[in-house]
Amino acid sequence: MFHRESGVFKTSYVADMAVYPLPIAKWTVAALTALFAVVVPLAMSEYYLSILNLILIAVVGALGLNILVGYTGQISIGHGALMSVGAYTAANLITRLHAPFWLALPAGGAMAAAIGTVIGIPSLRIKGLYLAIATLAGQLIIEWTINHVPWISGGVQASIEVPRPTFLGTQLRTQTQLYLFLLFFAAVAIVGTINLARSRVGRAFIAIRDQDIAAEIIGIDIFRYKLLAFALSSFYAGVTGVLYTYYLGVANYEQFQINVSIDYLAMIIIGGLGSVLGSILGAIFVILLPIATRWLLEGLGGLFLSSADLANIIPNLRLVMFGALIVIFLALEPEGLSRLWRNIVAYFRVWPFSY
Amino acid sequence: MTRMTTGTLALAAVAAALAWMAGSAPAQQKEVVIGEQCDRTGATQIVGVILCPGIMDYINLINSKGGVEGYRIRLVEIDHEYKVPPAIEAYERHKAEGAVSIMLYGTPQTQALTQKLNEDKIPGTSPGFGTSAAANGTRYPYIFPVAASYWSQGAAAIKFIKDRLGGNLEGKRIAYLFYDNPAGREPMVILEDLRKIEKFELKTFAVPPPGVELGAQVLDITQRLRPDFVISHLFGRSPSLAMKELKRAGYPLSKVVGLVWASAEADVQAAGGWSVAEGYHTVQFAGVGDDYPARQEIVAMYKAQGKGPPKEMQSTVYYNRGLLIGALHVEAVRNAIKARGGEKPTGEDVKKGFEAIHGLTLGGLVPPLELSASDHEGGGWVQIFQAKGGKFVKETDWFRAYQEVLAKQLKAE
Numbered sequence: 001m002f003h004r005e006s007g008v009f010k011t012s013y014v015a016d017m018a019v020y021p022l023p024i025a026k027w028t029v030a031a032l033t034a035l036f037a038v039v040v041p042l043a044m045s046e047y048y049l050s051i052l053n054l055i056l057i058a059v060v061g062a063l064g065l066n067i068l069v070g071y072t073g074q075i076s077i078g079h080g081a082l083m084s085v086g087a088y089t090a091a092n093l094i095t096r097l098h099a100p101f102w103l104a105l106p107a108g109g110a111m112a113a114a115i116g117t118v119i120g121i122p123s124l125r126i127k128g129l130y131l132a133i134a135t136l137a138g139q140l141i142i143e144w145t146i147n148h149v150p151w152i153s154g155g156v157q158a159s160i161e162v163p164r165p166t167f168l169g170t171q172l173r174t175q176t177q178l179y180l181f182l183l184f185f186a187a188v189a190i191v192g193t194i195n196l197a198r199s200r201v202g203r204a205f206i207a208i209r210d211q212d213i214a215a216e217i218i219g220i221d222i223f224r225y226k227l228l229a230f231a232l233s234s235f236y237a238g239v240t241g242v243l244y245t246y247y248l249g250v251a252n253y254e255q256f257q258i259n260v261s262i263d264y265l266a267m268i269i270i271g272g273l274g275s276v277l278g279s280i281l282g283a284i285f286v287i288l289l290p291i292a293t294r295w296l297l298e299g300l301g302g303l304f305l306s307s308a309d310l311a312n313i314i315p316n317l318r319l320v321m322f323g324a325l326i327v328i329f330l331a332l333e334p335e336g337l338s339r340l341w342r343n344i345v346a347y348f349r350v351w352p353f354s355y
Numbered sequence: 356m357t358r359m360t361t362g363t364l365a366l367a368a369v370a371a372a373l374a375w376m377a378g379s380a381p382a383q384q385k386e387v388v389i390g391e392q393c394d395r396t397g398a399t400q401i402v403g404v405i406l407c408p409g410i411m412d413y414i415n416l417i418n419s420k421g422g423v424e425g426y427r428i429r430l431v432e433i434d435h436e437y438k439v440p441p442a443i444e445a446y447e448r449h450k451a452e453g454a455v456s457i458m459l460y461g462t463p464q465t466q467a468l469t470q471k472l473n474e475d476k477i478p479g480t481s482p483g484f485g486t487s488a489a490a491n492g493t494r495y496p497y498i499f500p501v502a503a504s505y506w507s508q509g510a511a512a513i514k515f516i517k518d519r520l521g522g523n524l525e526g527k528r529i530a531y532l533f534y535d536n537p538a539g540r541e542p543m544v545i546l547e548d549l550r551k552i553e554k555f556e557l558k559t560f561a562v563p564p565p566g567v568e569l570g571a572q573v574l575d576i577t578q579r580l581r582p583d584f585v586i587s588h589l590f591g592r593s594p595s596l597a598m599k600e601l602k603r604a605g606y607p608l609s610k611v612v613g614l615v616w617a618s619a620e621a622d623v624q625a626a627g628g629w630s631v632a633e634g635y636h637t638v639q640f641a642g643v644g645d646d647y648p649a650r651q652e653i654v655a656m657y658k659a660q661g662k663g664p665p666k667e668m669q670s671t672v673y674y675n676r677g678l679l680i681g682a683l684h685v686e687a688v689r690n691a692i693k694a695r696g697g698e699k700p701t702g703e704d705v706k707k708g709f710e711a712i713h714g715l716t717l718g719g720l721v722p723p724l725e726l727s728a729s730d731h732e733g734g735g736w737v738q739i740f741q742a743k744g745g746k747f748v749k750e751t752d753w754f755r756a757y758q759e760v761l762a763k764q765l766k767a768e
Contacts, residue, residue, distance in 0.1 A: 047448055047450070050447035058440075066485055067584055157537045198594075248471075249471070250469065250470065291444055294433075308412075308665070312408075315393075315395045315436070316396055319396055
């Protein structure tokens with residue numbers, strides 16, 4: 001926290017629902033925007049920007065999955081495949097019709113939303129583990145279809161090369177250009193999710209998560225809102241797939257296999273279910289932690305070990321450390337990193353007078 | 356509040372990273388950096404744990420002999436668990452460290468990086484990975500498969516079968532047992548072309564990922580089709596299972612030929628040992644076995660350090676492929692430095708260095724590669740080895756087959 005709060009006395013519902021509870025919050029957001037849109041791209045080298053780019057893409061996907069799992073309480077192990085739906089839709093539009101990105105992105109999202117809604121139909125009857133298996137089936141069916149229908153996948157190799165996005169006549173090639181491109185969509189996704197959670201729809205989602213029968217009794221159309229959650233969440237997933245395709249310059253089904261679905265679930269569980277901040281922290285954690293542990297091990301390991309041993313030990317030790325840190329963080333705070341952060345903030349809000 | 360956290364975290368990460376970069380600034384003689392991607396922990400770790408030490412040993416050997424044209428080679432290995440995002444990070448890291456060539460690892464990773472390599476003008480090698488179409492150097496200027504593609508392997512396998520069956524394939528039955536993914540399906544176009552030319556009967560049997568269920572396919576092959584020969588194009592755990600199942604069904608393994616990823620000592624061991632695999636033929640793009648001077652030199656190098664040879668050397672198929680990859684990069688860098696008259700080469704120079712490779716044999720370990728600006732495959736040479744009495748025995752010398760069929764297909768792509 002950069003600012004200390006005081007004098008927050010809400011007297012109306014409008015004030016309670018405000019995005020900025022204090023004027024200073026508005027300034028913080030402005031400062032952050034300036035930091036990420038101006039300072040970061042100017043100050044950081046290509047290498048660090050490339051890591052940030054991977055994180056930005058993951059943030060969009062994690063937010064989408066969090067809408068479904070965190071806010072609505074439904075589960076999906078099929079999000080990897082939905083990303084590939086977005087990726088291949090966009091890739092086909094781009095290569096066949098030369099669609100610009102402002103068309104390819106929403107189209108990829110819309111196609112994923114349509115297919116995600118179909119995958120979500122079982123959620124109307126089943127919950128929990130049963131739904132997990134049903135969405136897993138969705139993942140496998142989509143993978144198989146893309147793999148075996150050359151019209152979609154563009155041939156035997158099941159990969160379609162895509163030119164990078166063009167904006168105002170410039171092709172976005174460098175990491176800095178791509179960073180700004182991705183930052184824009186990640187920002188839109190973040191703002192969209194924050195506002196979704198405050199809206200009627202978002203509240204309906206949360207009501208369904210907390211107790212779906214009760215939600216139905218107070219007048220929420222479960223059928224509609226569950227499918228809407230699947231559609232919205234899949235839209236995010238589709239857009240993630242398209243962003244990924246633009247970033248890599250290729251749509252390839254092997255980039256969206258089941259382990260990707262699991263990675264994204266890991267992100268939101270570690271970060272915190274039902275929290276925008278959690279999705280962001282989770283994406284950072286899952287992408288950055290393996291890299292950071294390697295930096296650490298390389299820095300320390302060179303002191304004790306030969307290069308041949310080091311090459312073998314680093315990747316294995318990294319996996320162990322990654323697993324151990326997940327366990328430690330979840331044991332420390334089962335509700336994820338976002339809760340951990342809130343606890344820290346709550347502590348400092350009253351510090352040093354804790355009572 | 357939300358975005359503020361992101362900011363603090365990102366800043367902390369950046370600070371940590373910068374501190375690390377500053378701490379490890381090298382201060383040595385002239386050096387050339389080569390980036391190496393590897394998978395020692397992911398889906399294909401069975402290959403990576405042998406192949407990557409092979410590369411590393413070769414580079415160490417070159418450095419112990421004084422490097423290349425006065426330059427020390429610094430090999431930067433990064434493990435990507437066979438996942439794409441870490442491979443991107445690894446590539447950017449290599450680029451930031453000034454790598455002039457990249458040893459790619461894995462098909463999805465190769466495809467994900469193809470465009471980046473072109474933009475940054477850094478050559479990458481993908482032996483046994485990526486698409487066969489990448490042999491076309493005009494279309495993919497910075498990707499070097501440098502080893503027989505799946506198309507070349509398929510054509511060579513048919514030629515081999517033809518020779519085994521008395522020089523005529525007309526009316527013969529050939530089964531193609533393959534892993535049901537893009538790489539597994541890739542040779543099929545060539546096999547289909549050859550079926551028309553040689554007039555044999557071709558039947559395909561897909562093994563769905565993860566490739567551990569192939570009892571039904573094997574039963575189909577052995578009981579119904581009863582083919583004259585089987586081509587096995589499998590990955591990971593499934594080659595060994597295929598050997599086991601075919602053996603159990605009573606099909607002679609001397610009528611089975613495995614393509615390059617179904618062909619290592621590790622597969623034989625997993626199938627139950629050499630007695631099970633006896634007779635099995637394997638297609639190889641690097642020499643197999645111990646009789647190569649480079650291997651003896653590496654043993655000598657370890658001995659000079661007072662150590663025994665590393666255990667990875669016993670697994671000769673993947674280890675020797677590692678030597679091949681190392682040797683090709685060293686040769687390309689050497690060509691590049693020579694062309695620059697001793698100056699430090701750039702990625703573009705090393706690309707030309709790759710295209711100038713010819714006459715590199717390493718005592719028979721490397722095929723008679725002839726790379727050029729348009730041919731990045733180097734001819735598509737393979738050797739065939741047979742499992743016999745506890746090791747792989749060479750059956751054919753370097754050969755290639757049906758060049759005109761391959762050329763036609765390459766043009767059509």
